[in-house]
Amino acid sequence: MLDQQINQAFMEAYKAKDEFAVSILRMIKSSIMNKKIDKLMPKEEALADEEVLAVLKSEVKKRLDSVTSYTQGGRSDLAETEQKEAEFIKKFLPEEMTEEAVREIAVAVITEVGNPGMSGFGKIMGAVMAKTKGAADGTVVSKVVKEELAK
Secondary structure (H helix, E strand, C coil): CHHHHHHHHHHHHHHCCCHHHHHHHHHHHHHHHHHHHHCCCCCCCCCCHHHHHHHHHHHHHHHHHHHHHHHHCCCHHHHHHHHHHHHHHHCCCCCCCCHHHHHHHHHHHHHHHCCCHHHHHHHHHHHHHHHHCCCCCHHHHHHHHHHHHHC
């Protein structure tokens, strides 16, 4: 389970006295615990991998948004730190699908359902996201689905 993998990485970083990794992993563990609290789960019970992945993706998105903000504000030092944190967290995420792979899935779904045009965007988008199982970025999927529906 991904939750156990993060705990193991935390212990290894803690023993190695890697302060950077410890601080990020502690933050991730805290976010996972907050998710458990939101779901009224016991501390000992582990979250499903899909939920842990959602927490990790959320944390990466926060970091990347901060990078953009810091860069616009002229704070490249802070942007660089946030970028390093995002890259560290991405190590726990599965590899992202390429745009071509997403396009193949989108074309298959549209062929199966029939092209409803832009009015059926939500339906097609949901089906494609379900088939990618979280391995594709939502913005890439949205872009590809819009392009394919426009054809």
